[in-house]
Amino acid sequence: MRRYRCHKIAKGKAKGEIVISKDPLCFYLVDPKDGQVIEKNHDLEGKSIANKIIVFPGGKGSSVVQADGLYQLQQENNAPIGMIIKYPDTVLVATSIIMNIPLVDKVDEDFYSIIEDDDVIEINADESIISID
Amino acid sequence: MKLTSEEKDMLAGKYGEGVALAMEIQQAIVEAFEPERMVEISRVHVALSNQEADLWFVEKLLKKGNKCRISPTVNPPYNLEYFKNYIEFTQEEVDIIERTRKAYREIGATLTYNCTPYLENNIPRFKEVVAFSESSATPYINSIYGARTNRESAQSALCAAMTGRVPEYGLLLEENRRGQVLVEVEAKIKSDFDYQLLGYTFPRMNDYHDTIPVFVGLPDKISSEALMNLGAQLNTAGAVSLYHIVGYTPEAPNIKAAFQNHQPRNKMVIKDEDIQETYSSISDKKGEIDFALFGCPHLTIKQIEQIVNVLGSRKFSVPFWVCVSNLTKSLARKMGYLDTIKSAGGHLVTETCIDQPCWKFLSGKKGVTDSPKCAYYTKRRNMSFYIADLSRATEAAIKGELR
DSSP states (O other): EEEEEEEEEEEEEEEEEEEEEESSSSSGGGGGGTBBBHHHHTTTBBOOOTTTEESSOOBOTTTTHHHHHHHHHHHTSSSSSSESSOOOHHHHHHHHHHHHHOOOEOOOOOHHHEEEEEEEOEEEETTTTEEEE | OOOOOOHHHHTTTTTHHHHHHHHHHHHHHHHHOOOSSSSOOEEEEEEEOHHHHHHHHHHHHHTTTTOOSOOOEEEOOOHHHHHTTOOOOOHHHHHHHHHHHHHHHHTTBOOOOOOGGGGOOOOOOOOOOOOOOOHHHHIIIIIIIIBBOOEEEEEEHHHHHHTTEEEOOOOGGGGGGSSSEEEEEEEEOOHHHHHHHHHHHHHSOOOOOOOOOESSSSSOOOOOOHHHHHOOOOEEHHHOOOOOOTHHHTSSSSSHTTTTTTTSSSSEOHHHHHHHHHHHHHHHEEESSSSEEEEEEOOOOOHHHHHHHHHHTOOOOOOEEEEEHHHHHHHHHTTTTHHOOOHEEEEEESSOOSSGGGGGGGGTEEESSHHHHHHHGGGGGEEEEEOOOOOEEEHHHTTTTEO
């Protein structure tokens, strides 16, 4: 098992498959019914983020849409279970704290060079550790 | 991080449970940004959205007791009473909006229901520390007034309204406000609409994390409407909450000052063809339309005048809706513009956002708007748009097609 240090933003633990996005993500442009990204030309267009750990640069979009989008995904049990980002912004940070979704940043570059979609990883934000089976 | 004794008391619940919850969330935000202290704020704007998450959170705070220490102005939901004359709402929709309006009233918000408070009644001064959410508002007050806010979410801004302070990090600190990317605008930027496209073009051509552009090459005179458009699009297509325009905005009297004597991290040139590419990536150039929708952000009285000047005594051939503030509608009434638009079959509607359930009668249809932001968010509501300059879009609403 490989372990990587990270920096806790929103507390909690999650284990599951990852989905990697090159583009920043706006949760409002994700269909709550199946967790599929509907934003045109997005790196994840047509892919589902439901119950996955998302690895992405950070959030984008207006000040309400992240919370509105994630809340609806949670109501349908299609929200992501964890998030790993590079660039924290207040909107995404506040949203993940309020929605109780573990969020971390400052992960070693090594981590990014070995991960692939669907790898199973575990985030332990409370101890600032990410582990890969 | 050091807390004052008052802040410790807030966290411990001495000022009530609502304040304690708000402070607890703010302390979690602190984990991400590691500030040294909290600072008091004097103004708040909350981007009320009238969606489930918004309602859930404001009711959660309200149930704990307490009112806002700083009464925030708020974004629009929709004008239920006005739209009831035209469409039917489900009981669930009526419940959500009635509960939302009640919750914000009881928590002590100033019920402006307008997304351009920075042009009307929530105007900070230079260097004033505030907490503003709403994507057109944050860049406007940071960039044009030189006030200081982070890119707050609706919920983090509401927490700030409860505690009367924010963690001091990011754009509240002088050194973090320096420009990062020098943007030489070679493209011809003339109309207010050109600023919409410029605002959409910068994030498209830029690295995601370099988020403070410094523009050079823009005209000497720029309207408030153009600046409203620029900020709204920069902060929608990217996450730009502060920009500088050399020789124009208060923190950029010259290039050196804009970069605080540092070198730009990056440079780019925006040419006519870049603007054109942005336009073709977000809109088709012509075609038939089913409706016209404006007011994302809320149109100003000058923009209403522009519509009326194009309209003359003609009639619209498709449904024509404009979202405006109460002030703008009142001015339009007094100035005769409202009569002109109403007799042409159009509507000026107050206290309403383009991204609300009141627009369900437009689902599956194709309209025209002047705002890329409007077209971007309403995909969720199955609406699609041609995007065009306000005058051209008004003409399209008269002809029934964009030419």
